[in-house]
Amino acid sequence: MSLTNSVILASILIISSAVAKEESKYAFPNTGQAILYPDTFSFVNASNGKTLVAYASNAIDGRINRNESGHRMIANCAATKPQSQEKSKVHYLQIDLQTKFFIFAVRLHLRDNEYNRTQQKGLVIEVSDSTERSESKQCDEPYTTVSNQSPLFICQKYGRYVYAVLRDSVGPLQVCEIQILKRMELKGSNAAVLYPDSVLTAGGKRAVASNAIDGKYSVGESGAGGATNCAVTSENTTDQIPKYLRIDLGRGEVIQYIKLRLRDRIESGEERGFESQRGLTISVGVTDNLSKSTMCGVPFDPIRQGQAPYVDCKFNGLIGRFAQYIWIVLNATRSLEICEVEAFYAGKLNFS
Structure with missing residues (x-):
């Protein structure tokens, strides 16, 4: 390997390490802080008989798994169980931040499949200080552009609980990853x-x-x-x-x-x-x-x-x-x- 290639490889490793370090630093803990309503989606994999569960914690595990397909895909995302017309028409994913923060924006990563994203049409992000959703405040406009698999919602609100909500739908709500975004300070006359x-x-x-x-x-x-x-x-x-x-x-x-x-x-x-x-x-x-x-x-x-x-x-x-x-x-x-x-x-x- 040439000296030039060695330097390039070393630079890539350093930058990759920096990215990975920052990603892990900002990852959510994945226990007890995510809840799906009304029910968590599960199914039996016909190929091996194993039960796969689309746990709520999958949405805060730091992995954006939207490019995988089939059962493996949904099992790595958070998803609610589809309901009949007679049952609840509200589906949501609740994230508990454990204390109150200023939430500048929220980014969702949805499944890499336009049919599944169409099911999420009308999805909204809400922020609240309470577990009572009736007290929550909506961020930005509802999700409508199904070609966008990673919609960004500007919030600029204080709150402890973040909700991804699908209203007036039998579901399922499907979210592969949710990110709470912080804005970098860019101020300064010489910057x-x-x-x-x-x-x-x-x-x-x-x-x-x-x-x-x-x-x-x-x-x-x-x-x-x-x-x-x-x-x-x-x-x-x-x-x-x-x-x-x-x-x-x-x-x-x-x-x-x-x-x-x-x-x-x-x-x-x-x-x-x-x-x-x-x-x-x-x-x-x-x-x-x-x-x-x-x-x-x-x-x-x-x-x-x-x-x-x-x-x-x-x-x-x-x-x-x-x-x-x-x-x-x-x-x-x-x-x-x-x-x-x-x-x-x-x-x-x-x-x-």
């Missing part, structure tokens, strides 16, 4: 850089890079005032010089998901706002060299992803990539316009 320069608006203020990490979602404002609340580069009409927003986390972190908030505006009948960002890419890296970064997900498609796109950052098939820098890049003559960047990791909430 973000725009290239080329930030645009100077009509009001004499610059749409500086730090606007993209100030925690404000100023996406609906139009004109110069809206631009000053976002990070916006200048345009160039001749060459397609790559424009980018670079964010320095200050240290290496395992980044799992990145979400953007793009401008929502149309001026003079032109295609502007988030539609103008078509082809935008999100990359992460361990150095401040863009050419050595790795892209997360696919280039931005406004029709498919909408105004608030998010991507997975993966390494060797695992969700989670060790990096210090986030790059949002647009190869076009038009301006790069980013109102907010959010980075997430699946966090254990300090169980003890």
Whole structure:
């Protein structure tokens, strides 16, 4: 083996170890903290006569088993027993966090089968301080896009109990993994850089890079005032010089998901706002060299992803990539316009 290959292999092992360490650090304990209602699904495997059970704890074991098929697949997920029309029409998975936390977002991983995901249509995430579901508050909109097997629900609520709820259905509810997401702190005037320069608006203020990490979602404002609340580069009409927003986390972190908030505006009948960002890419890296970064997900498609796109950052098939820098890049003559960047990791909430 050459010296170069040895160095590459060593780097892969170090990064893989970092990802695995972070994943285990943030995993749920899998005993006594997950409950399925009304009943847990079980069945007999015809090939060997063994009874397989889709335990609630499967949804918090740290394994995303959605690509397996058949009986093995559902036995590695959490699933309720289908009910007749006369029985309960509410199915849910309850996760007890043991104490009250601020829950920024929840990510579900569903079965890799569109028929099974169609059964989950209308699924909602709720957060509560009580085991009484009547007191819970809903996060975000219900699950409707069955082509998305890993829906993300923004909560921003305090609570001890997290519920994945399927209402008005005979079931089954099927969840392969549930992740409670924590948002990384990206604030700091020196943490973000725009290239080329930030645009100077009509009001004499610059749409500086730090606007993209100030925690404000100023996406609906139009004109110069809206631009000053976002990070916006200048345009160039001749060459397609790559424009980018670079964010320095200050240290290496395992980044799992990145979400953007793009401008929502149309001026003079032109295609502007988030539609103008078509082809935008999100990359992460361990150095401040863009050419050595790795892209997360696919280039931005406004029709498919909408105004608030998010991507997975993966390494060797695992969700989670060790990096210090986030790059949002647009190869076009038009301006790069980013109102907010959010980075997430699946966090254990300090169980003890």
